[in-house]
Amino acid sequence: MAAPPDDDVLWARELHYAYDGSPALQGVTLGVREREIVTVTGPRGSGKTTLLGCLSGRLAPKSGEIWFNSLPVHTLGRQSRERLRRDRFGWIGSEPQLVPELTAWENAALPLLLNGARQRTARSSATEWLERLDIADCARKRPAALVQSQRQRVAIARALASRPAVLFADEPTAPLHRTDRLHALRTLVSAARSHGITMLLATHDPAAGATDEVVGTSVADRRISLVDGRHARPTGAPDTKGSATCSLFV
Numbered sequence: 001m002a003a004p005p006d007d008d009v010l011w012a013r014e015l016h017y018a019y020d021g022s023p024a025l026q027g028v029t030l031g032v033r034e035r036e037i038v039t040v041t042g043p044r045g046s047g048k049t050t051l052l053g054c055l056s057g058r059l060a061p062k063s064g065e066i067w068f069n070s071l072p073v074h075t076l077g078r079q080s081r082e083r084l085r086r087d088r089f090g091w092i093g094s095e096p097q098l099v100p101e102l103t104a105w106e107n108a109a110l111p112l113l114l115n116g117a118r119q120r121t122a123r124s125s126a127t128e129w130l131e132r133l134d135i136a137d138c139a140r141k142r143p144a145a146l147v148q149s150q151r152q153r154v155a156i157a158r159a160l161a162s163r164p165a166v167l168f169a170d171e172p173t174a175p176l177h178r179t180d181r182l183h184a185l186r187t188l189v190s191a192a193r194s195h196g197i198t199m200l201l202a203t204h205d206p207a208a209g210a211t212d213e214v215v216g217t218s219v220a221d222r223r224i225s226l227v228d229g230r231h232a233r234p235t236g237a238p239d240t241k242g243s244a245t246c247s248l249f250v
């Protein structure tokens, strides 16, 4: 088993994943450096969610290797992967998935509380992120009393409050309106920058979304494009069949 390059915090080689025999990832290889912000783009169904799912330990690939620093994620059992996800990774999906019985601040503080933080510390960290995301006035409300865009911002606060080493954001601004999307994206990117969080941000065709703001202004360090579960080749690039290294566009 080859060790990953030293300067990559996350590294994957020849990842394959299939749903009921139908391939979703077909030999994806990539490395992500510490503090890097990488957007994963591609049309619907190109494998972005599956890639982030495998890299974050939510899905176990059919074959291939995934390393987080010197830890071979692909060899870990379910419980160890869950611990890794809880302790070191953050996840924001396109649906907020909050705990309905908890208030907004309790939801945002939940990962910290599960990791043993004191209630006061967890509450102050959660509240700080709710403020940054302009929803401090919702802190005491339960998800049912919030609109979808507020719920999503609580989910973003929850992911940031625990200061993950790597944040996986899968279409994180999908439920938000354009102005809210830009604000949430800027908060996400500036939080990642200021706290040294490595981030993988999946979005479908950047031309269609607010992630223009991130990709187009090169706020992201790099973009990886997928098509049909493989790396897309830049237009005019030679056909390096079998090679699956990252496309560097930005």
Ligand SMILES: Nc1ncnc2c1ncn2[C@@H]1O[C@H](COP(=O)(O)OP(=O)(O)OP(=O)(O)O)[C@@H](O)[C@H]1O
Binding pocket: 019, 020, 022, 023, 024, 042, 043, 044, 045, 046, 047, 048, 049, 050, 051, 203, 204
């Ligand atoms: N739970 C599932 N069961 C069966 N097939 C799935 C499942 N999830 C994804 N797929 C299929 O796997 C392929 C990759 O899907 P994936 O969701 O990873 O792509 P995506 O680029 O994230 O798409 P989107 O932008 O729509 O979220 C698609 O063909 C999709 O239909």
